[in-house]
Every structure is written in structure tokens, then in C-alpha cells.
Amino acid sequence: xxxxxxxxxxxxxxxxxxxxxxxxxxxxxxxxxxxxxLSGKQSLAIADLPADPTKLDRARAVLPWPTRxxxxxxxxxxxxxxxxxxxxxxxxxxxxATIVGVALSCTAAYAFSRFKFPGRRFGMMSFLVSQMxxxxxxxxxxxxxxxxxxxxxxxxxxxxxxxxxxxxxxxxWMLKGYFDTIPKELEEAAVMEGAGPxxxxxxxxxxxxxPAIAITALFSFMTGWNEFIQAATFMDKEDMYTAPVGLRFFxxxxxxxxxxxxxxxxxxxxxxxxxxxxxxxxLVSGLTAGSVKG
Amino acid sequence: xxxxxxASRTRFGVGLLLGLVVALGGGWxxxxxxxxxxxxxxxxxxxxxxxxxxxxxxxxxPDDAAVRKAVTAWQETHPPGTRVRVIxxxxxxxxxxxxxxxxxxxxxxxxxxxxxxxxxxxxxxAGVDTNREGGAPKPELEVEREGGARRxxxxxxxxxxxxxxxxxxxxxxxxxxxxxxxxxxLLLFGAMLLYVxxxxxxxxxxxxxxxxxxxxxxxxxxxxxGGELRALGLAERDGQRALAGTVAAEVDRxxxxxxxxxxxxxxxxxxLTRKPRGLITGAGAxxxxxxxAEAQEIRRRALRSLMALGALGFVLLVVVGFGGANRVGxxxxxxxxxxxxxxxxxxxxxxxVFFPFFYGIxxxxxxxxxYNTNLPLxxxxxxxxxxxxxxxxxxxxxxxxxxxxxFNYLNFYWTFLFTVIWTxxxxxxxxxxxxxxxxVLNTKGLALRPIYRVLLILPWAMPNYITAxxxxxxxxxxxxxxxxxxxxxxxxxxxxFDRPFTSFLTALATNGWLSFPFMMVVSLGALQSIPAxxxxxxxxxxxxxxxxxRAITLPSLKPALVPAVILSVVWTFNMFNIIYLxxxxxxxxxxxxxxxxxxxxAFQRYQYGYAAxxxxxxxxxxxxxxxxxxxxxxxxxxx
Numbered sequence: 001x002x003x004x005x006x007x008x009x010x011x012x013x014x015x016x017x018x019x020x021x022x023x024x025x026x027x028x029x030x031x032x033x034x035x036x037x038l039s040g041k042q043s044l045a046i047a048d049l050p051a052d053p054t055k056l057d058r059a060r061a062v063l064p065w066p067t068r069x070x071x072x073x074x075x076x077x078x079x080x081x082x083x084x085x086x087x088x089x090x091x092x093x094x095x096x097a098t099i100v101g102v103a104l105s106c107t108a109a110y111a112f113s114r115f116k117f118p119g120r121r122f123g124m125m126s127f128l129v130s131q132m133x134x135x136x137x138x139x140x141x142x143x144x145x146x147x148x149x150x151x152x153x154x155x156x157x158x159x160x161x162x163x164x165x166x167x168x169x170x171x172x173w174m175l176k177g178y179f180d181t182i183p184k185e186l187e188e189a190a191v192m193e194g195a196g197p198x199x200x201x202x203x204x205x206x207x208x209x210x211p212a213i214a215i216t217a218l219f220s221f222m223t224g225w226n227e228f229i230q231a232a233t234f235m236d237k238e239d240m241y242t243a244p245v246g247l248r249f250f251x252x253x254x255x256x257x258x259x260x261x262x263x264x265x266x267x268x269x270x271x272x273x274x275x276x277x278x279x280x281x282x283l284v285s286g287l288t289a290g291s292v293k294g
Numbered sequence: 295x296x297x298x299x300x301a302s303r304t305r306f307g308v309g310l311l312l313g314l315v316v317a318l319g320g321g322w323x324x325x326x327x328x329x330x331x332x333x334x335x336x337x338x339x340x341x342x343x344x345x346x347x348x349x350x351x352x353x354x355x356p357d358d359a360a361v362r363k364a365v366t367a368w369q370e371t372h373p374p375g376t377r378v379r380v381i382x383x384x385x386x387x388x389x390x391x392x393x394x395x396x397x398x399x400x401x402x403x404x405x406x407x408x409x410x411x412x413x414x415x416x417x418x419x420a421g422v423d424t425n426r427e428g429g430a431p432k433p434e435l436e437v438e439r440e441g442g443a444r445r446x447x448x449x450x451x452x453x454x455x456x457x458x459x460x461x462x463x464x465x466x467x468x469x470x471x472x473x474x475x476x477x478x479x480l481l482l483f484g485a486m487l488l489y490v491x492x493x494x495x496x497x498x499x500x501x502x503x504x505x506x507x508x509x510x511x512x513x514x515x516x517x518x519x520g521g522e523l524r525a526l527g528l529a530e531r532d533g534q535r536a537l538a539g540t541v542a543a544e545v546d547r548x549x550x551x552x553x554x555x556x557x558x559x560x561x562x563x564x565x566l567t568r569k570p571r572g573l574i575t576g577a578g579a580x581x582x583x584x585x586x587a588e589a590q591e592i593r594r595r596a597l598r599s600l601m602a603l604g605a606l607g608f609v610l611l612v613v614v615g616f617g618g619a620n621r622v623g624x625x626x627x628x629x630x631x632x633x634x635x636x637x638x639x640x641x642x643x644x645x646x647v648f649f650p651f652f653y654g655i656x657x658x659x660x661x662x663x664x665y666n667t668n669l670p671l672x673x674x675x676x677x678x679x680x681x682x683x684x685x686x687x688x689x690x691x692x693x694x695x696x697x698x699x700x701f702n703y704l705n706f707y708w709t710f711l712f713t714v715i716w717t718x719x720x721x722x723x724x725x726x727x728x729x730x731x732x733x734v735l736n737t738k739g740l741a742l743r744p745i746y747r748v749l750l751i752l753p754w755a756m757p758n759y760i761t762a763x764x765x766x767x768x769x770x771x772x773x774x775x776x777x778x779x780x781x782x783x784x785x786x787x788x789x790x791f792d793r794p795f796t797s798f799l800t801a802l803a804t805n806g807w808l809s810f811p812f813m814m815v816v817s818l819g820a821l822q823s824i825p826a827x828x829x830x831x832x833x834x835x836x837x838x839x840x841x842x843x844r845a846i847t848l849p850s851l852k853p854a855l856v857p858a859v860i861l862s863v864v865w866t867f868n869m870f871n872i873i874y875l876x877x878x879x880x881x882x883x884x885x886x887x888x889x890x891x892x893x894x895x896a897f898q899r900y901q902y903g904y905a906a907x908x909x910x911x912x913x914x915x916x917x918x919x920x921x922x923x924x925x926x927x928x929x930x931x932x933x
Binding site for chain 1: 625629631640647655657667735740741753758765766770773779815868896897905909913916
């Protein structure tokens with residue numbers, strides 16, 4: 001066997017020891033946040049230290065296991081705190097932006113993939129270059145446009161518009177790449193039977209591209225769900241916060257509600273972490289493929 | 295179908311028509327808005343004169359009864375809609391509001407729902423105090439619009455101290471007439487008539503027609519601009535005269551009410567910081583020089599906008615005339631399906647991706663900040679000043695009096711250096727640790743591999759703002775886990791965010807935690823695609839493990855790792871969330887990276903123009919990096 005030679009050289013227990021140490025490093029912060037969430041308190045200490053702590057006391061304060069279990073943080077963050085409302089805001093914004101963004105991207109990507117027209121290359125190139133625009137540079141004008149001109153500050157629709165449009169260039173590149181791989185013979189056959197481009201797009205290309213559309217939509221959703229800076233800049237009113245802004249609100253500035261933060265973080269993270277673990281192999285190929293083309 | 299392009303006669307005719315419609319029609323609409331604005335400003339200015347006059351009158355009153363008498367007398371000499379309120383502390387001293395009668399008649403305490411009035415008085419007092427101390431100028435009077443009427447609030451001063459506020463509602467006065475579009479329409483028809491005549495007489499040669507239509511365009515535009523600017527000047531003069539009239543009337547009234555001999559009515563015509571504008575002299579006449587300067591400024595502003603419109607109209611004329619529009623039109627028609635498909639996406643990104651980008655670049659050449667966002671960018675133009683200030687300041691370190699080196703953490707080069715260090719350390723860590731883990735995980739026959747893989751990928755899956763806040767909590771001085779661990783090993787607890795180096799370490803720990811899985815996954819994918827027989831063949835040739843790694847593993851990893859490194863450099867360079875949420879630049883902005891520094895300039899110091907210049911520099915750096923990277927990659931691929 002190919003690897004047998006190397007296996008003899010490095011005993012597996014060393015590899016396991018290394019991997020376990022690394023796993024502790026990666027999992028510890030996650031366990032920490034779970035512990036804080038389950039502690040039922042707002043403190044960011046796992047255990048209260050006595051006045052003159054021994055090493056054992058300190059070790060207890062590091063061990064990610066709550067001194068007592070309580071679900072009160074989860075319950076009150078969803079009921080007493082406006083966190084349910086923030087989650088709803090996030091969900092509306094992320095879903096709205098995904099639907100609008102993917103719908104626009106699909107049609108555009110189809111045209112870029114199938115039609116030859118003046119400006120095609122220029123359009124794709126400018127979409128690519130737009131990925132290099134630093135967020136801060138466009139954030140100021142966007143703030144002026146959305147808040148001062150359109151009066152959409154602290155509204156969900158303002159955020160939907162921003163997220164949807166900013167996701168278009170990436171989505172178009174992803175979808176165009178996939179549309180290019182769909183054989184043209186299918187469409188040519190449909191043309192012979194008298195179908196127009198609209199019908200071909202709707203009943204042949206879109207159904208075939210379902211996997212790519214699903215992946216693009218999920219990326220787009222995750223971006224909207226996790227976005228922080230723009231939401232923090234556009235959302236001034238507390239009940240219009242999205243979940244990221246709200247979580248930061250719990251522990252930013254003078255607030256120190258670590259229990260709410262921890263419980264909220266877990267609720268927010270579970271869906272995206274599961275989605276992510278499911279999607280990761282597409283993510284890598286999508287990202288590296290995109291940058292190789294650039 | 296025989297689609298011949300239209301003759302140049304028609305093309306230049308249509309071009310001239312469109313160009314003139316844009317230039318003249320747009321100009322007319324623009325000037326209409328400008329004049330409405332001008333008139334609006336005059337109304338405000340006259341209201342301010344009245345309010346200042348009343349403020350002076352009330353300020354002279356020796357006691358409360360005299361205040362009420364003065365207010366009543368002043369009200370009687372003014373038009374019926376006028377309303378006055380005098381507020382001192384929490385007391386309504388005098389009022390002519392119809393609501394303030396009977397039980398609510400002055401003097402009385404302000405009611406709870408009248409708190410905004412109290413707040414406004416406090417604001418004005420704070421403004422006056424700030425301006426006396428010589429800070430950034432703050433408004434000392436406030437003007438609100440109520441239809442055509444104005445509510446003006448001025449501070450009430452006695453013996454040089456602000457004691458309260460006078461609040462006046464000045465009713466709207468009759469509006470002057472609007473300028474009709476007649477001139478523009480006549481010029482348009484005249485020019486077109488001349489063109490039709492000329493085109494009919496001249497031989498249909500494109501050059502000739504181009505010259506003729508350009509000449510007609512310029513002629514019509516010149517007539518239009520001349521006429522409109524003259525009218526604007528006249529309107530401005532009327533406004534100045536009306537203002538002088540108001541001042542004279544107020545002086546007369548005050549004189550009758552107080553019997554004062556000399557009054558400087560000109561000092562009542564002030565801006566929002568209560569600085570006299572100097573248009574009206576003490577004698578109540580218009581200062582000719584100042585008046586001319588004000589009119590000049592207004593004409594200059596109008597002229598600039600008109601020139602831009604004229605240029606646009608001319609471009610239209612040329613494009614249509616020489617057939618450009620025709621070609622574009624034909625391309626549009628023959629590819630209409632493709633354009634229809636991309637139109638929504640293009641419109642969306644143009645408005646909210648590309649326009650903001652170019653607007654941001656335009657903003658970087660201005661002095662835009664929170665105090666002047668209502669002004670057009672052309673008014674705030676400062677050229678390359680922002681870039682000069684950012685890039686021209688090399689004062690990163692200086693020696694303090696006691697011999698210590700003092701760093702200026704707000705300096706661009708410090709932040710740039712920090713960003714570079716930040717990027718390099720993170721990417722080096724990410725690549726080496728990620729690659730190491732990938733090599734370990736790629737060991738054949740290792741137990742529990744899928745479980746390790748999922749657990750090690752977890753940091754990448756977590757939303758990074760949550761990661762950042764978790765690590766910030768773990769580095770807490772008093773309760774943070776990291777300090778507890780240090781204590782177990784007998785170290786003193788550290789204030790992590792008090793020194794640049796330790797603060798940098800917290801951000802590095804956080805970003806290192808969340809960035810290595812990406813490299814690990816990329817390397818693992820590449821490793822698994824290396825055919826096993828390559829190693830077999832190498833071993834047969836007697837290559838050592840290190841030689842195998844150098845000769846087989848690394849070259850096979852390169853196609854996957856190079857784009858991943860490029861990507862992760864850009865990501866780390868712009869890793870806003872980690873820096874912003876973990877160190878927040880502490881201490882003193884020393885651990886700010888370029889992108890967070892630009893954000894702070896924009897949204898904490900509100901220097902939009904400066905921040906835009908900063909962000910443009912970031913873009914330039916990334917562009918240069920991208921180009922060099924591209925070259926290098928291509929060159930190495932060619933080898």
C-alpha cells in the first residue's frame with residue numbers, strides 16, 4: 001500500500017495526541033459559550049472564585065462545565081429580551097435578499113452564458129472588479145443613498161435591497177459557471193420544437209441548474225444572516241436590529257449581559273453551522289474556482 | 295427588409311433637438327428649483343431679522359412685567375399671524391399664542407409636554423457658550439419651517455448671559471411670481487427653425503452639419519444662460535431690497551417702542567451662529583460691495599450647474615449626430631432579449647454597487663462631514679487635500695521630552711504597517727497550521743478521521759462576529775478564561791487590551807482560530823487528489839520523506855494553495871469584524887487595521903470625505919496587490 005511506509009514512520013498515537021490537542025483548541029470556545037449560556041447567569045465567569053482561590057478553584061473556573069444547569073438564559077432571551085424579534089428581522093432580511101438576489105442573478109447569468117452581445121465581457125469583468133471594492137468605501141455612499149435619499153434607514157426593506165444587490169456579482173459568476181456546463185444540445189432540440197428563449201430558460205435550464213441555484217441561494221442566505229457592519233450602520237432603532245447587531249448590543253458598550261449573548265449566539269449559530277457543514281465542499285470549490293478564473 | 299441608417303441631416307437635427315431639450319429644459323427646471331430655494335432663504339432671513347429684533351427688545355426689558363408689555367406691543371405692530379413666546383428656565387414668561395390664554399396664560403411653568411421648548415432653550419444656551427469658548431461653531435438660533443411660515447428661536451440675553459429663549463412664528467408673506475419657461479421654448483424653436491432652413495440650403499455634408507448644429511446649440515445656450523442669470527441677479531436684488539425694508543421696519547418699530555435713538559438694525563441680519571452677515575449697514579442701507587458679492591456667488595453657482603447641463607446636451611448632440619446613438623439603438627434592438635435578461639441585475643448593481651463606489655471616490659476629493667452633508671459635492675471640493683493629509687504625514691514616531699519614543703497610532707503608515715504585519719502573521723499561521731493538519735488527516739488508516747475533520751472545521755462554520763465576541767469575553771481582564779489559565783501557572787493576570795502587543799495577540803488568537811480550517815480543507819482536497827503511485831515510484835527510486843514532500847506534495851498542492859492564499863490575504867487584510875469587535879483598536883487606535891480605521895473616520899469622527907479618501911487608498915493597495923499577484927502567478931505558472 002502507498003501509505004504503509006509512512007505509517008510505520010509516525011506512530012498513530014502521536015498523531016492522535018496532536019489532533020486531540022487541536023480539537024480541544026477549536027472546540028473550547030464553543031464549549032465555553034455553551035457553558036455560559038447554560039449557567040443561568042449574565043457573568044462571563046464559569047465559576048465564582050473565592051476570595052483566595054487555590055489552583056483547583058481556578059481550574060474549576062476554566063473547565064467548560066456549568067456549576068449548575070439552567071435554561072433561564074434561553075427562555076428569557078427569547079421572551080423578556082427582543083431577541084425573537086431580531087431573529088425574525090434577520091430571517092426576513094436574509095430570505096428577502098436571497099429571493100430577490102438569486103432571481104436577478106439567474107436571469108443575468110443565463111444571458112451572460114448563452115447570448116453573445118456587446119458589453120458581455122465588460123459586464124462580467126466589472127462584476128469581478130466590484131468584488132474588490134472595499135466595503136467601507138461604498139458604505140458611506142450607501143448610507144447616504146439608503147438613509148438620507150430613500151429614507152430607508154432602520155427598515156427591513158432597505159437592508160434587503162442592499163444585501164440583494166451586493167450579492168448579485170458573486171451569484172452571477174457562480175451561476176454562469178454552472179450554466180456554461182449545461183450542454184447546449186438540449187436547448188437546440190427545444191428550439192427545433194419551436195420553444196422561445198423564455199421557455200427554454202424557464203423549463204429546461206432552470207430545472208437543470210437546481211443544484212447550483214440551491215447552493216447560491218444558501219450562500220446568499222448565510223451572508224445575509226451573518227452580516228454585521230451594514231446592519232449596524234443602517235439600523236438605528238432597537239427593535240429593527242438584526243440578530244448580529246442585537247448580539248453585539250448585549251455585550252457592547254456598557255451592557256455586560258454575557259448570558260443572553262451566549263444563549264442568543266447558540267440559537268443563531270445552529271442553523272448556519274449545520275448548513276455550513278453540509279455545504280463546505282461546494283464552498284471550497286466555488287471560492288477557489290472563482291479566484292482561479294480571476 | 296432594407297433598414298438604411300437615417301441621413302446625417304436628420305441625425306444632427308434630432309441631436310440638436312435632444313441636446314437643446316436637455317440643456318434648456320434641464321436648465322429651466324434647475325433654475326426654477328434654485329429660485330424657489332433662494333426665495334425660501336430670503337423668507338428665513340427676514341424671519342431671523344424679526345426674531346433678533348424681538349430678542350434685543352425683550353432683552354432690554356428691566357422686569358417681567360416689562361417683558362410682557364414689550365411682547366404685546368411688538369405683536370400689535372406685526373401682521374396678524376405672528377406669535378411670540380418667551381421662555382426663561384422652566385417658566386413661560388410671556389406668550390401671544392392663542393392656546394396660552396385662560397388657565398394656561400403666561401406667566402406659568404412649562405407643562406410636561408412642552409419639554410421640547412425647554413430643551414431647545416438649553417440647546418441654544420449651550421451653543422452660545424460653546425461659541426464663546428471658541429470650539430467648532432454651533433448654531434445659536436434655530437429655524438423650523440411650517441409651510442411658508444418660519445418658527446425662529448433666538449437666545450434671550452441679559453448682561454451678556456443667556457437667560458432664556460424667544461420663540462417667534464413669522465407668518466408667510468406673499469410669494470413673488472415664478473419665471474415662465476417662455477424664453478427656453480422660444481430659443482428651442484428658433485434654433486430648430488434655423489437648423490431646418492440651413493440644412494435645406496446647405497449641401498448634406500456631415501462636417502458642415504456638425505458645425506452648423508454646434509453653432510446653433512452654443513448660440514441658444516448662451517442666450518439662455520445670459521437671460522436667466524440676469525433674471526436671477528434681479529431676483530437676488532429684489533430679495534436684498536426686501537430684506538433692507540424689513541430691517542428698516544423693525545428699526546422703526548423698536549424705536550417707537552423703546553425710544554432708543556440709535557439702533558444697528560444691520561446686526562440683526564445674522565447667520566445661524568448669530569454672526570452679522572454684513573449685507574445691511576448700520577444705517578439700514580444695502581452694502582453695495584457685499585450685495586454684489588452675494589449675487590455673484592449665486593450666479594457663479596447657477597452657472598456651474600448650467601455648464602454641466604450644457605456639456606451633457608452637447609455630448610448628446612455629438613453622439614446622436616455622428617450616428618453613435620443609432621448604433622447603440624440597433625445593438626439594443628437586435629440583442630433585446632439578452633439585455634432584457636440582464637437589465638434588472640445591471641440596474642440594481644449600478645445603483646447600489648457601482649454608483650456608491652464612484653460616489654465614494656468623488657467624496658474622497660471633498661471635505662464632506664456631518665455638518666455639511668446637505669451641500670452639493672462641488673461646493674466641498676478640496677482636490678487632493680485628503681490624500682495629501684493621509685499620505686503626506688510621516689510623523690509615525692517622535693521623541694517625547696522625557697526621551698521616550700511616542701507613536702502616533704492615528705498615522706496612516708502605522709496603521710498600514712500594522713495591517714501588513716497582521717495579514718502576514720495570520721496567513722503564515724493559517725497556511726502552516728492548516729497544511730500540517732491536512733497532512734496529518736491525510737494519513738491512511740487513521741481512526742476517527744471524519745470526526746476530527748468535522749470538529750476542526752467548526753471554527754470556520756461559526757459566524758465570525760460571534761467568534762470575535764466570544765474571544766473578547768475570554769480575554770476579559772477579571773473574569774476571562776485566559777487569565778485564569780495564566781493564574782494556574784502562577785502568572786499575574788494581564789490587561790490584554792492595555793498594550794498594543796498583547797492587544798494584537800488577542801486579535802491574532804481569534805483570527806488564527808477561525809482562519810486555519812479554510813486552508814486545511816483546501817490542502818486536504820488537493821492532497822487527496824495526488825495519485826498514490828507517484829509516492830510509490832518515488833520510494834522505489836529511494837527518495838526520503840522530505841524529498842517526497844518537496845518533489846511531489848508541494849507542487850501538487852500549489853494549484854489549490856495559490857488561489858487560497860491570494861483569497862485569504864485579501865480576506866485578512868479586510869477582516870473588519872475581528873479587529874472591530876475584539877480589540878476595537880485599543881489601546882488608542884494602535885491595533886486598528888486600515889479598513890476599521892476608515893470606518894472609524896466615517897462613523898465615529900464623521901469625516902466622510904477623509905474616510906472616503908482612506909478607503910480609496912485601501913482599494914488602490916488591493917488593486918496593486920492584485921495586479922502584482924496576477925503577474926507573479928502567471929510567471930510562476932509559465933516556468
